[in-house]
Amino acid sequence: MSEETIYEHMRKEGVSRRDFMKLCGLLAGAMGLGNMPPLAASNLSADLNKKGATLVQRVAHALQTKPRIPVIWLEFQDCAGCSEALTRSQSPTLIDLVMNTLSIEYQETLSAAAGFQTEENKQAVMEKYKGQYVLVVEGSIPTGDNGAYCTVGGRAAVDILQEAAAGAAAIIATGNCAAFGGLPKAKPNPTSAKGVWEIITDKPVVNIPGCPAIPEVFTGTVAQFVVFGSLPALDQHNRPLTFYGNTIHERCLRRPFYEAGKFAGSFDDEGARNGYCLYKLGCKGPTTYNSCAVIKWDAGLSFPVQSGHPCLGCSEPNFWDGGGFYQGQSAPLDRPMATAVGTAAAAGAVAGAAIASASHIQKKNADKKLAKEEK
Amino acid sequence: MDWYKILAFARGPFFQVAWLVFIGGLVYRLIRVILFGWKKDKDPADGSKLVGLVKSFLKGAIIWPFIPWVKRTFSKNPVVYLAGGFFHLGLLIILIFGTPHMLVWKSLLGFGWYTLPLPITDWFAAVTIAAMVVLLINRFINPVLRLISGPAEWFNWLLVFLPMVSGYLMTHHLINPYEKAFALHMLAVDALLIWIPFSRISHFIFYFFSRAIHGIEYGKRAVNP
Numbered sequence: 001m002s003e004e005t006i007y008e009h010m011r012k013e014g015v016s017r018r019d020f021m022k023l024c025g026l027l028a029g030a031m032g033l034g035n036m037p038p039l040a041a042s043n044l045s046a047d048l049n050k051k052g053a054t055l056v057q058r059v060a061h062a063l064q065t066k067p068r069i070p071v072i073w074l075e076f077q078d079c080a081g082c083s084e085a086l087t088r089s090q091s092p093t094l095i096d097l098v099m100n101t102l103s104i105e106y107q108e109t110l111s112a113a114a115g116f117q118t119e120e121n122k123q124a125v126m127e128k129y130k131g132q133y134v135l136v137v138e139g140s141i142p143t144g145d146n147g148a149y150c151t152v153g154g155r156a157a158v159d160i161l162q163e164a165a166a167g168a169a170a171i172i173a174t175g176n177c178a179a180f181g182g183l184p185k186a187k188p189n190p191t192s193a194k195g196v197w198e199i200i201t202d203k204p205v206v207n208i209p210g211c212p213a214i215p216e217v218f219t220g221t222v223a224q225f226v227v228f229g230s231l232p233a234l235d236q237h238n239r240p241l242t243f244y245g246n247t248i249h250e251r252c253l254r255r256p257f258y259e260a261g262k263f264a265g266s267f268d269d270e271g272a273r274n275g276y277c278l279y280k281l282g283c284k285g286p287t288t289y290n291s292c293a294v295i296k297w298d299a300g301l302s303f304p305v306q307s308g309h310p311c312l313g314c315s316e317p318n319f320w321d322g323g324g325f326y327q328g329q330s331a332p333l334d335r336p337m338a339t340a341v342g343t344a345a346a347a348g349a350v351a352g353a354a355i356a357s358a359s360h361i362q363k364k365n366a367d368k369k370l371a372k373e374e375k
Numbered sequence: 376m377d378w379y380k381i382l383a384f385a386r387g388p389f390f391q392v393a394w395l396v397f398i399g400g401l402v403y404r405l406i407r408v409i410l411f412g413w414k415k416d417k418d419p420a421d422g423s424k425l426v427g428l429v430k431s432f433l434k435g436a437i438i439w440p441f442i443p444w445v446k447r448t449f450s451k452n453p454v455v456y457l458a459g460g461f462f463h464l465g466l467l468i469i470l471i472f473g474t475p476h477m478l479v480w481k482s483l484l485g486f487g488w489y490t491l492p493l494p495i496t497d498w499f500a501a502v503t504i505a506a507m508v509v510l511l512i513n514r515f516i517n518p519v520l521r522l523i524s525g526p527a528e529w530f531n532w533l534l535v536f537l538p539m540v541s542g543y544l545m546t547h548h549l550i551n552p553y554e555k556a557f558a559l560h561m562l563a564v565d566a567l568l569i570w571i572p573f574s575r576i577s578h579f580i581f582y583f584f585s586r587a588i589h590g591i592e593y594g595k596r597a598v599n600p
Binding site for chain 1: 377379382383386387390391394395396398399400401402403404405406407410411474475476477478479481482483487490491492493494495496552553554557
């Protein structure tokens with residue numbers, strides 16, 4: 001990485017001024033700037049807040065004056081699905097921005113180098129850009145048995161994370177695993193897996209949950225940091241409000257069928273063929289906050305609910321333990337165990353019989369006493 | 376507040392506990408009632424106990440209640456007859472034919488059934504809530520009813536009213552976020568489940584026992600109530 005600005009780097013790579021401006025427009029859109037509160041109030045630097053500047057001009061100005069940002073991308077207990085989703089995203093210019101322009105210094109899935117070479121490079125980058133680099137984490141962090149369940153280069157994931165987080169300017173946890181523990185944290189959580197924000201508590205962690213995270217949501221969040229140098233407004237689970245402000249249900253294209261009470265009862269009935277609501281098939285849309293219904297996947301082609309599969313709720317904490325995927329959302333999280341029900345019934349019966357016989361004996365004694373007194 | 380966590384608690388451990396208390400409590404009450412006065416019938420019967428039983432159920436639970444002019448309750452107090460009737464009917468329809476409720480039964484029993492469209496259950500929900508308000512006002516202004524209403528009676532009303540209202544607000548997304556509405560509804564339902572066995576709301580089971588006992592008595596004495 002050099003001190004050249006993002007714009008200079010892109011020009012060198014052969015990006016025309018025209019394409020650059022297009023990218024700026026795309027970025028402004030991806031960040032949802034149109035929906036943001038008045039920019040003047042969002043404590044931006046003065047040059048970005050000039051009166052009369054359009055959103056695109058603001059983004060362009062930022063990219064022209066800011067140096068490239070080094071990124072360290074750590075992978076722990078993950079499937080690399082979030083990386084894969086990002087590289088296969090259908091918004092090439094945006095992805096190009098993140099993958100190339102941002103100068104990713106360390107990424108296990110993508111880097112050509114391996115072993116000590118790449119570890120040394122990471123150490124060098126962390127040293128050189130202390131307090132400046134963006135740390136992206138993919139995958140959950142096992143904390144059980146001194147972190148023995150996930151090691152890279154002989155070191156536990158917890159150590160690696162804490163070391164990298166110490167010098168990071170911003171931390172982004174991508175995917176449900178890094179954000180909330182994901183699949184590794186599902187009951188019984190054998191590795192005591194945790195999300196990044198449960199371990200790094202002294203710095204703000206932006207969560208981009210999803211399984212995988214929507215590439216445009218990830219890039220939009222990174223772009224916000226690049227352009228404004230600040231992190232976006234977050235909800236109670238540290239998710240950017242721009243992308244996680246609405247539920248799937250609120251923006252769902254099958255919503256009218258929900259209101260009309262028209263449901264698919266199975267994956268192959270009349271209702272399913274007519275595109276009816278998937279609530280009965282276990283859709284978790286009403287409590288799931290994400291942009292799937294708006295941004296969709298594969299260049300806006302479709303998203304699970306549109307394709308006929310209920311929402312699994314993959315952007316919510318503990319979604320693996322949030323009830324069966326194909327069980328209605330209103331159903332209790334666990335079915336009461338037959339033994340527990342039997343025990344409760346037996347306890348009720350025993351208590352009932354005991355108290356009844358106690359009062360029976362009491363009555364008998366009272367009757368006897370009464371009879372004696374009468375004599 | 377993290378409503379997501381509260382919801383997980385209300386749908387998970389709290390619901391389990393409430394459900395077990397509900398079952399254990401009802402069994403306890405049942406045993407108590409059965410052992411209360413189980414004496415051998417040494418008296419020869421004048422009539423058929425079975426006929427009395429059947430007649431009692433026909434009159435008290437199955438046919439007569441739905442023919443207004445046969446019931447003195449209607450001619451004497453039409454407000455209670457209508458409000459009470461619609462309340463019970465609405466509650467039954469919502470609990471059995473409301474889609475989300477059927478899914479609860481399905482998860483507990485393992486099989487599901489046909490459900491009514493939302494606008495229809497919605498109408499019944501509105502009617503049920505309105506009926507409850509009418510019944511509350513009636514309980515307030517009727518001097519006799521007021522005299523025999525203790526704290527438990529008012530509490531009964533409240534614990535049934537809360538799930539009704541929270542459920543209605545939840546379906547219409549009038550409380551945001553949705554998980555807050557969901558959590559409030561589930562907390563109210565859990566509280567009701569725990570309360571039912573130890574309150575008069577348990578009449579949804581014991582009513583049929585008392586009907587049976589009365590019917591057998593009628594039949595034995597060969598009287599037609």
